[in-house]
Amino acid sequence: MKEFSIFLIVFCYSLISASAQSLEIDKMLGAESAKSVEAEMGIYNDDELTEYIASIGQRLVSHLDKSLFEYKFYVVDDPIPNAFATPGGYVYVTRGILSIIVNEDELACVMAHEIIHAQNRHSVKQMGNSILPKLLELPGRIVGQVINEDIGRILTAPIATSNSLLLASYSRSHEKEADEEGVTLASKAGYDPDAMKSILLRLSKSMEILTSQKETKGYFNDHPYTPDRLESITKTSVKLDWETKDKVSSNFPQPLNSLLFGVNPEKGLFEGNTFIHPTMNFSFQFPDDWHTENKPTSVNGMNKDQSAALFLGLDDASKSPQALAEEFIAGIEKEHGVKPIFSDHSKINNYDGYLVSYLDKSDKKQMYIHTLWLKMDGKIFKVIGIGPKSAKDELKRSVLSFHPLTEKEKSTIKKQLIRVVESKADEKFDQICKRYNCVISSELTAFINGMNPTSKLKEGTLVKLIVEESYFN
Known part of the structure; x- marks a missing residue:
């Protein structure tokens, strides 16, 4: 199976230390990974949003001391809040993380973090989550042939699934490095480095909501504990001398209007x-x-x-x-x-x-x-x-x-979208959610907007709401 072989090549190369690699290896692995990401997760088809993300990314890259790669930026069609980079300068943000970001500073800090992972050539570990390993235990010679050859042709990536990318992790030292150098890079581009702290907190909380498990500090966890990351980022940001610059978008979160939220019905x-x-x-x-x-x-x-x-x-x-x-x-x-x-x-x-x-x-x-x-x-x-x-x-x-x-x-198939609307004077989240028939609670609506559910909104405040429409409209 060609795809299985590609995965093994990627996995083996990821075990090679960055110092032993040439940049050509990064570029080769990045190009293969990009094909896998597109095939397994899908690239979100929104030219305006992609251009917006790329503009922020290129602004950040322009402040690297020396860019090692020709960086490319994409929105991944996945509802789980996440961002990741693959070798060779491929940087991805998911629909899910865009839905919980509340300003361009947060988005820039997240992207700068991933740029540093690519720029510093941190290895990516990918793990599988598939029913294939258990399937391979089914008995019989003919069964084995059907699984390995016939089913193999319709399962193009049995191990390198989207879940493996969502579960991808770096060493603690690499994460710390990407945090510290990432906020430094963001500040050079005119973004608030402390915005990394607010998005990390919201990301941690969103994963608690999705998994029903509270984040805990564990010695063997690959990913650093969020409070520890916040402390490290604070120590870095207080030393930075930076000036705010005009944003790529002057009316965030307007670039997220009409962004698909949750499951994409187009994929079934x-x-x-x-x-x-x-x-x-x-x-x-x-x-x-x-x-x-x-x-x-x-x-x-x-x-x-x-x-x-x-x-x-x-x-x-x-x-x-x-x-x-x-x-x-x-x-x-x-x-x-x-x-x-x-x-x-x-x-x-x-x-x-x-x-x-x-x-x-x-x-x-x-x-x-x-x-x-x-x-x-x-x-x-x-x-x-x-x-x-x-x-x-x-x-x-x-x-x-x-x-x-x-x-x-067909009539039962719905899609959920982000709609960016303006609030009325002194309007609360329960009121604006009722006015627009939101499909998530007012508490969660406030959460994705980085606000308190009981807050009174100023007139004309741009608010992200989640609404439901018929898929076949």
Whole structure:
């Protein structure tokens, strides 16, 4: 699997000390990482917002003593508050962190921190969070081939998932260095270095809200404890002699108006265990109580005892379901000398398909592998079900559930957006939230604006609100 090999190359190179690397290695790793970020997380498509982020970034880079790279700046289509840099000068901020930033100074400090990580060539450790390791434990030689070769083609990045980037961590010394040199860089560009403290506090609180876990100080945590970081930043910022400069935007947070908040329906979404994809126009029901995950190239599920799994992805639309099935059968027969127990045309909700089933007897736990190719709306969907005989009915029900979206299903799909509005004189957050039908509480609305929920707002104060609209508007 090419992508798996790329991940191993990136991982191995990350173990090499920065002093032993040439800049060309950074650039090579950065270019590969950029492809992975785009494929696994997605770049947010908003030219004006991207230009705004890039303008701040280039302003910061212009104050480096010597820029090692041609820096590039992107907004990542991810709702989790985060920012990260990859080797070679690729700097990313997520939609999630933009939603909790309250001024340009905070944004500049966050970006300066990541620029320092890239500029000082700090190694990035990436960890996987996928059901693939457990899937690899399923028994059988044919099962192994299907997982490693066939499923491998629809799971383009089985280990380097978006979660691994969100969990990426640096050593304590690298984080301290990026904090101290980052606020120094921000101050040189005319930004308040103390803004790093306010965004760190809000970031810590937002992660508490998301995870329902309070941040604690732990000796073995890679990431420094926030209060310790604040103390270090204060010691640095008090020594800085800086002057404020005009901001890139004179009316922040206006550049964030219409920014998508939360899950992006365009990537598909789960409602319970029903997966709905509005842009690809299909719905698919996984069995109840299964663990599911939505990846860029496939939707996957596994039962609780990890004995059965389902994968849904796309295959070559230039070929017919039968042609793809015959290629698959020939590959299995060549490798294992085994023929399918079933192979024939199949119709699912009036759409033409081809179903191939195998019984893998190579292990004492006999496993069935069902693969269906289904042609719908000019696409070839591929469903792979693996499990023992006891899982047959569950797998069959899921496959039969596959269908184009109904008008009723389409009407249920919503998107949440940031709207920047002006407050009335002495208006409170509960009042402005009611006026605009906010979908998050007034307390959380105040939080993402860096204000007290009971504060009375001045007339004309720009406030970020989260509202809900129909996806198909």
